[in-house]
Amino acid sequence: MSRYSYWYSAVWACSLLWCAQLAWAEEPRANLARLGDGGAVVSDAGGHVELTVPLSRxxxxxxxxLDGPPRLIVDFSEVLWDAPPDVRSxxxxxxxxxxxxxxxxxxxxxxxxxxxxxVAEMRVLDDGSAVLQMRLVPTTAEDFRAATGVVPEELRQLDVVPPAASGRVRIxxxxxxxxxxPGAQDGGLREADLMLAFARQLxxxxxxxxxxxxxxxxxxxxxxxLEARMTLARAAGADVFLSLHADALAEEDGMASGMTVYTLADAVTDQAALRLAERHAQNDILAGVDLAGVEDEIAMVLMDLTRRETRPRSEALANTLVAGFRxxxxxxxxxxxxxxxxxxxxxxxxPSVLIELGFxxxxxxxxxxVSQDWSAxxxxxxxxxxxxxxxxDYLMRQGLMK
Ligand SMILES: [Zn+2]
Incomplete structure (x- = not known):
């Protein structure tokens, strides 16, 4: 039974061929299942670890x-996750x-x-509610690695959109x-919410x-x-990529404030920038993304050549943005x-830049x-x-300007 449930769940992986286009979809659907009384609990029990997730249906x-670091990932369809799991393990x-x-x-x-x-099973109770129960037992690192299953990620073939025939620049x-x-959180604000609101206004x-x-x-x-964001933009035929953030800086980076524009660098010596990039990659790990992507060497060389042409265009954009802010x-x-x-x-x-709108x-x-005057x-x-x-940029690429 338990094995069956486990493999049954794997069938859902196949139905999860969620194309990246879904990221464009609007608000999530209503009528979600809710967490039941007590919420999700992770606890130790006699040499194994138990995960219990009560649900309204x-x-x-x-x-x-996933490995590197070892992670267990459970995906649920249509669950409103309104309380953090209680971890006692x-x-x-x-x-x-x-x-x-x-x-x-x-x-x-x-x-x-x-x-x-x-053991991994979802039991339906008499009152129509349900509970997912999972038992995890210690294994060797080797066996863990052998059993990791990467669910197809969104980085797959996308239809590439031709350049805008309208002559408009696609941002x-x-x-x-x-x-x-959620990104950075401080003073009751979530970076994710602020950036979505700002992007809509922009x-x-x-x-x-x-x-x-x-x-x-x-x-x-x-x-x-993170990788999917870039892939999405490329597939949509974007001419420019603007990433919008308002992260929190660590104390050792001082009481930084104000707007900052980042462009890509090979060797990053700026400690604050290093920590920001690390934290963003860490968020992907915590969200259960497999970062062990292996790029082949020829593709890397070709990308570097292209990047060399793109870099001055990104730099010019960053400089123009900073002048505009001023x-x-x-x-x-x-x-x-x-x-x-x-x-x-x-x-x-x-050409890509990352704007820290503030910290x-x-x-x-x-x-x-949060000021309307500021965001306007x-x-x-x-x-x-x-x-x-x-x-x-147009003039420069036509060779009409240096
Ligand atoms: Zn951020």
């Missing part, structure tokens, strides 16, 4: 594991839960030791974080010029892995043009981020900078 679900380092795809919630357990799924807006990954402002088309890497509170009298960071190893900036052929760790920035000026500054950059 049974839902499709699936389980798989010494074998589990961290647990996160939240929306992963529209209609799908994910629970990720970062394991302190290799554990194997021994990809990438609101940072979302779903299971989209309207850009469309009003009639010079731009806009695609969003997410338009709801859903999780999109002309709208927005507060910019004391060192506003920086380099970082952010993986969302790695699209070789698309949630700064009270002054928080006040600005910030969106207009970005619009003007994009208009200027698009014209100059």
């Amino acid at each position: 049974s839902v499709p679900w699936r389980v798989h594991t 010494g074998s589990v380092l961290a647990v996160s839960a939240g929306v992963y795809r529209p209609g799908w919630s994910r629970l990720v357990m970062v394991l302190g030791e290799p554990l194997a799924v021994d 990809a807006l990438d609101p940072g974080h979302g779903g299971i990954d 989209k309207e402002v850009l469309l009003r010029t009639d010079r731009f088309e806009v695609v969003m890497t997410r338009s709801a509170d859903v999780f999109v892995p 002309s709208y009298e927005l507060v910019v960071n004391s060192n506003p043009s920086r380099h970082g190893g952010f993986s969302v900036l790695k699209a070789a052929e698309v 949630l760790s700064s009270a002054k920035d928080r006040a600005r981020l 000026r910030a969106t207009e500054a970005i619009r003007d900078a994009l208009l200027q950059w698009a014209d100059e």
